[in-house]
Amino acid sequence: HPTFGWVGSLSNISAISGYWVKLNQDADLCLTEAIPTDPGIVYNLHFGPNLISFPVDGSVGIGEGLPDDIEGNVTGVIGEGVAASPNPVFGWVGSLTSWQGGKGYWVKVDSPISFAFDLSTLGRSSAADTPPVELPNGMGVIQSTKQAFYFVEDVLLDGSPISNGDWIMAYNDNVLVGARQWNGSFMDVPAMGYDESIETAGYSEEGDHISFKVLQESTGKIYQVMGSAPSWENNGLYSIGVLQGHEIPKEMLLVSAYPN
16 A cells, blocks of 8 residues: 555464465565475464465475375365366366475365475475466466366367367457467366456356366467366366367358259
């Protein structure tokens, strides 16, 4: 606030909590006068989504960082535009592959739990998750503080499998709210929500219907994906199986019909 400084109910930064930091331009953030976090700090989580920190520099795999006795209670982990979900066959799937120092995460659990991260396999450097890639043709999506993810097992485009590099795009009505480049089964497609900012006007709100299209990277063809997906809600994680896509005609013509 220009007169009173920082106002609101948040007055201190906690070592165990994660935070959305909103900026009006790119910048490096460095905390001063902070006490180093104990790597063995205990996190007490309530049922549902919890926004928590990762207590140390470096990185560790999503599954490796969770103690075995509580891993089964974690139904998903959400980062900034990336997510991970446990799969009974393939383990953790999605674009989020590791816990990284300096980042916060929504951790969704099915019951109250307490745990400390397992850092026995901690790496010194931060491993990169799926990097942000600029959408073609000037299309873009603003990162929102509200987001949901739709995990796609596979996509068939007029009967043929989707190729690595193709784009799956999520829409709220006709507004593009998320996209992910395909690189294998169980890819998570983000769908951003309206967080009361001008930049996210028209983005998803509770109960909105999400639809999908596929942009074929090699040909530029766009496919409409048939079928329905669960309604959007903030921090939602959904598995939507195999999608079927059909090419959208580039133009429609009305011509005279004979004899009528």
